[in-house]
Amino acid sequence: MGKILRMLLGWPLRGAAVGWVLTGPNPLPADTFAAITGDAARGETVFWAGGCAACHADEKAEGDAKLILAGGQRFPSPFGTFLAPNISSDPEAGIGNWTVLDLGNAMMRGVSPQGAHYYPVFPYASYAKATVQDVADLHAYLATLPADATPSQPHEVGFPFSIRRSLGGWKLLFFSDRWVIDGELTEAETRGRYLVEALGHCGECHTPRNALGGMETGRWLAGGPVPAGKGSFPNITPAKLDWSEADIVEYLTSGFTPEFDSAGGHMALVVENTAHLPAEDRAAIAAYLKHVPAAE
């Protein structure tokens, strides 16, 4: 009888135990940054390439106000509304007391200093491909930005998505630090791939998502509907984006389309980031976008 009970109870329990282990956080090795020193000046480029301010600064911020990363922007989704947290250098309200390893775990593994999973609205599925040097440089740069004491607001996410442990399962399904576009690339295309797939996290909006919110990498950058909103993100593969490389560079510099309209919506904020990049980085993004496979 005891044996039968064990059989009946044991396996589901063991399954649950395995599931518990698999859905646990998977932080970086503790010595990841041991031999690395961050450089704040280079971190500024990482900051603009990573687009931190587009979500963590006030949407209407201009000029130096874009460096106040107090959070508060709202991001509606089919899973609930997410609120960007304070990532300013304030040690209490922001992330001023984070070590470089804390930032690395957040960006590259989607794990908080307390070991909880972040929601993938924070684009760690892209930042996972960042270099540790870039993360260290960004950490040094963020420390130079103003502190703001505005407390972070909780996400407005209902059951069952409010169970953060379930995000461990999401990561098992969709988290990968492998490049989407592989094979022979020129030097510019390689840099462009890094900027688009990793720091720029372009695929987070421009790649369609499946029912569970994972990026459909088979239709990389093919566009899709705005989650829980109006309109759609455009397809930026050569199937639809027929702009020249010079057109793309101009758009990422001044925001002008080939018809000399200006970038709209959230993309206007993206252009405010890319405008800060070195010209050759914008050219690299254009070269990469011309290289990705056309997807309808």
Place this chain on the structure above:
Amino acid sequence: MKKLVTAAVIGLIASTGFATAQDAPFAREIKARQGIMVYRALQLGVLGAMAKGEMEYDAEKAQKAADALLASTQLDASMLWPAGSDNSANPASTALAAIWADGSDIGAKAGAMAEAAAAMQAAAGTGVEGLQGAMGAVGGACGGCHKAFRVPTN
């Protein structure tokens, strides 16, 4: 008889439709300001093509375009933007009511555009590098206003 009535009804609908389009609120103002935007796109087309290297740099042409762009920012706009002439009053417009709302910084944004156009006017004739350097600020000024005061597009 039936045909005649149908024709009369169609005629009536058509004429009312026409009358509505003509009399839509602020139709003239909206057309006029959209015309100014198209006019600017014409100048920017020349400047942008040179900045991108699609058109050979020509100091005279660049100066002409930049002069015209600056002039477009110096027009008297007081008749163009009557209060309430926004997208909700007439969908032909993409202007947001925020333009006229309390605390609106539309004036500062228009000033930024005039400033960027003046910088372009000073730089456009000096060489392609100068022109390229001034392009970003013009784009930023256009985008700054569009971001805050235009119906969002993706």
